[in-house]
Amino acid sequence: MLSKTADYALRTVACLSGDDSHAERADALAEQTKVPRRYLNKVLKDLVESELIASRPGPGGGYSLSRTPDEITILDVVNAVGPLERIRHCPLGLPSHTELCPLHEELDRAYAATEEAFAGVTLGQILRSKNRVIPLCDVATG
DSSP states (O other): OOOHHHHHHHHHHHHHHSOOSSOBOHHHHHHHHTOOHHHHHHHHHHHHHTTSEEEEOSTTOEEEESSOGGGOBHHHHHHHHSOOOOOOSOTTOOTTOSSOOHHHHHHHHHHHHHHHHHHTOBHHHHHTOOOSSOTTOSSOOO
16 A cells, blocks of 8 residues: 555654664665665655755764654655545546545545554654564564
8 A cells, every 4th residue: 555665764764763863874774774775865855855854964964853753653754755645536537426436435535544544653652662573673672
């Protein structure tokens, strides 16, 4: 359901959520998140433009979150790179469909539920999860 770009953006922001003491270089982000370096440039650009992350040039520069993990939802990240598209009108453009048909009404209801679920989870909540598997790490705790 999510695009590859949204998945990459979520990995990137999750990685940046772990340590706010320094900016992370793009090369290090690519290695940690397993996002191809060239693709990561696009993701980082979108995240900077959406003001979810900040970019600092020069020695010691890199990328960092613009807000705390508790202020960033999964929906914020997804919308930064490719918003979930709701169905507002008949996708077929049929003049007789002045409202959504039952099929598109159900699909839109599912999209609305997804939006609501993503809006209800922050990166901070994910970081505080009691799950022994740590996002982006190959080693489980416990």
